[in-house]
Amino acid sequence: MEVNQRIVRISAHLNPSNIQMEGSSGLKRVNCRAKGGVPGFKVAILGAAGGIGQSLSMLMKMNPLVSVLHLYDVVNAPGVTADVSHMDTGAVVRGFLGQPQLENALTGMDLVIVPAGVPRKPGMTRDDLFNINAGIVKTLCEGIAKCCPNAIVNVISNPVNSTVPIAAEVFKKAGTFDPKRLLGVTTLDVVRANTFVARFKIIYDYQKPECLKTYVLGLSDAEVLGVDPRDVNVPVVGGHAGVTILPLLSQVNPPSSFTKEEINYLTNRIQNGGTEVVEAKAGAGSATLSMAYAAAKFADACLRGLKGDVGVVECSYITSQVTELPFFATKVRLGRTGVEEIFALGPLNEYERAGLEKAKKELADSIQKGVAFIKK
Ligand SMILES: NC(=O)c1ccc[n+]([C@@H]2O[C@H](COP(=O)([O-])OP(=O)(O)OC[C@H]3O[C@@H](n4cnc5c(N)ncnc54)[C@H](O)[C@@H]3O)[C@@H](O)[C@H]2O)c1
Numbered sequence: 001m002e003v004n005q006r007i008v009r010i011s012a013h014l015n016p017s018n019i020q021m022e023g024s025s026g027l028k029r030v031n032c033r034a035k036g037g038v039p040g041f042k043v044a045i046l047g048a049a050g051g052i053g054q055s056l057s058m059l060m061k062m063n064p065l066v067s068v069l070h071l072y073d074v075v076n077a078p079g080v081t082a083d084v085s086h087m088d089t090g091a092v093v094r095g096f097l098g099q100p101q102l103e104n105a106l107t108g109m110d111l112v113i114v115p116a117g118v119p120r121k122p123g124m125t126r127d128d129l130f131n132i133n134a135g136i137v138k139t140l141c142e143g144i145a146k147c148c149p150n151a152i153v154n155v156i157s158n159p160v161n162s163t164v165p166i167a168a169e170v171f172k173k174a175g176t177f178d179p180k181r182l183l184g185v186t187t188l189d190v191v192r193a194n195t196f197v198a199r200f201k202i203i204y205d206y207q208k209p210e211c212l213k214t215y216v217l218g219l220s221d222a223e224v225l226g227v228d229p230r231d232v233n234v235p236v237v238g239g240h241a242g243v244t245i246l247p248l249l250s251q252v253n254p255p256s257s258f259t260k261e262e263i264n265y266l267t268n269r270i271q272n273g274g275t276e277v278v279e280a281k282a283g284a285g286s287a288t289l290s291m292a293y294a295a296a297k298f299a300d301a302c303l304r305g306l307k308g309d310v311g312v313v314e315c316s317y318i319t320s321q322v323t324e325l326p327f328f329a330t331k332v333r334l335g336r337t338g339v340e341e342i343f344a345l346g347p348l349n350e351y352e353r354a355g356l357e358k359a360k361k362e363l364a365d366s367i368q369k370g371v372a373f374i375k376k
């Protein structure tokens with residue numbers, strides 16, 4: 001049996017027309033288990049041919065937890081699929097092009113990642129994308145509700161503050177809504193916050209052993225002397241746009257102290273990280289590479305949770321009761337059923353409490369806009 005399955009897989013590789021696109025007879029027989037008998041997960045990327053989608057497809061093909069990778073887009077899916085499928089990693093890659101193939105792309109998936117939609121140009125807010133992206137997310141979520149209602153869904157398409165409520169309303173309408181399985185991806189805010197905070201030289205303060213002291217350095221010094229961003233963890237709560245992005249610098253790990261100026265600088269930089277990239281790209285789109293990295297990191301955390309790993313904690317924008325708002329980003333623990341624990345905000349300082357009030361005001365409108373889009 002095992003040998004036969006290996007032969008099927010090898011012959012599929014030898015005949016490219018059998019492996020790349022939906023509709024070829026050889027695909028259905030391919031073994032869907034990862035090497036070593038460990039069950040792998042089936043992952044679909046919707047918007048796989050885009051700036052985020054292409055790099056994300058590559059990173060997910062490299063993930064040993066993925067046994068099957070479905071790449072769906074309304075353009076260029078065959079090319080991206082052919083390209084990614086040549087990587088000598090375990091996941092079987094299949095491509096799906098256009099709306100008629102959406103259902104096949106989604107059927108049987110454990111995790112669906114959604115980076116489909118238009119990106120910002122300089123001068124635009126994320127909310128300016130609402131008119132186009134709301135409809136795209138709605139259609140894709142209708143497909144998810146029909147074909148893989150139990151999948152974990154990672155929403156990347158902007159404005160995330162509204163597209164997650166849109167997805168929730170679509171799933172409610174279809175009777176498939178499970179708040180534990182719908183997650184807005186805000187990992188890029190955490191990735192940025194970790195990077196920017198790590199540019200501060202953190203040295204041990206022997207007078208206060210429980211606390212690390214920080215110094216602002218010039219950029220070049222910081223690059224040489226700063227700590228590794230992977231050793232820094234900054235919780236970022238609220239949402240994913242401007243003032244709704246609320247880094248909790250009082251809760252940075254390792255514990256660190258910042259001056260008022262440092263807090264202002266860092267908070268601004270983190271809140272405007274997306275705009276910084278949009279302006280630097282000067283009309284050629286928004287963050288794609290750092291976003292694909294962040295999305296792959298978050299998807300990997302979801303898969304590790306599904307696999308049963310313990311202590312998988314990430315920030316995500318989810319259905320929440322942490323504040324009076326129905327959606328809010330906080331740290332969550334991921335497990336076999338998706339979001340298994342939502343962490344409270346923890347103690348906030350005065351600066352963060354003021355930021356929270358501003359964030360909630362803007363978030364409330366964005367959530368309402370998303371909900372109204374489906375209910376209208
Ligand atoms: N959550 C975050 O932190 C974050 C970060 C960066 C970008 N984004 C958002 O992600 C989205 C994608 O950004 P990008 O730079 O990859 O854009 P892009 O234009 O490069 O790619 C988008 C892809 O979506 C596809 N698409 C459009 N309509 C579709 C549909 N109905 N079904 C399937 N695919 C469809 C397009 O064909 C394209 O390939 C944007 O909305 C952007 O604002 C979010």
Ligand SMILES: O=C(O)C[C@H](O)C(=O)O
Nearest residue numbers: 120158273274275286287
């Ligand atoms: O800023 C954008 O429009 C894209 C994304 O939300 C980001 O934070 O980079």
